[in-house]
Amino acid sequence: MSVAEMTQKTKQKEKYMKNVCAVSNFVQVLLLQGYGFDERSLPDVSFQKKAGGASVGWALGCMLTLSSLVPAERLGVMKALPPGPWAGLLFLFVALLLAALGYLVMLYRTTRCKEDVV
Numbered sequence: 001m002s003v004a005e006m007t008q009k010t011k012q013k014e015k016y017m018k019n020v021c022a023v024s025n026f027v028q029v030l031l032l033q034g035y036g037f038d039e040r041s042l043p044d045v046s047f048q049k050k051a052g053g054a055s056v057g058w059a060l061g062c063m064l065t066l067s068s069l070v071p072a073e074r075l076g077v078m079k080a081l082p083p084g085p086w087a088g089l090l091f092l093f094v095a096l097l098l099a100a101l102g103y104l105v106m107l108y109r110t111t112r113c114k115e116d117v118v
Contacts, residue, residue: 006020006021028042031045
């Protein structure tokens with residue numbers, strides 16, 4: 001593509017054409033080698049300035065890039081405990097709760113019994 005054709009297509013001054021060449025080369029290498037596009041799918045790529053009426057600026061691109069860098073966790077990692085220990089802890093919690101409730105009932109009865117004696 002000649003400088004005149006690039007100037008007409010990008011609608012930028014001729015002194016900025018060196019930047020257009022460098023950026024377009026970077027984007028092409030990024031798409032081909034970084035993201036795995038091939039020569040057949042590369043012409044289907046288009047760049048948009050708005051998506052759904054909202055501006056697609058560098059901040060949105062940065063957030064999308066950072067969110068894709070977060071490692072996906074396996075289901076086993078996401079679970080806090082396997083079912084066996086979970087059931088054991090649940091049983092222990094219920095047993096301690098019942099023991100505390102029984103102790104409170106016993107204290108209530110002994111204090112009530114002592115009050116009745118006097």
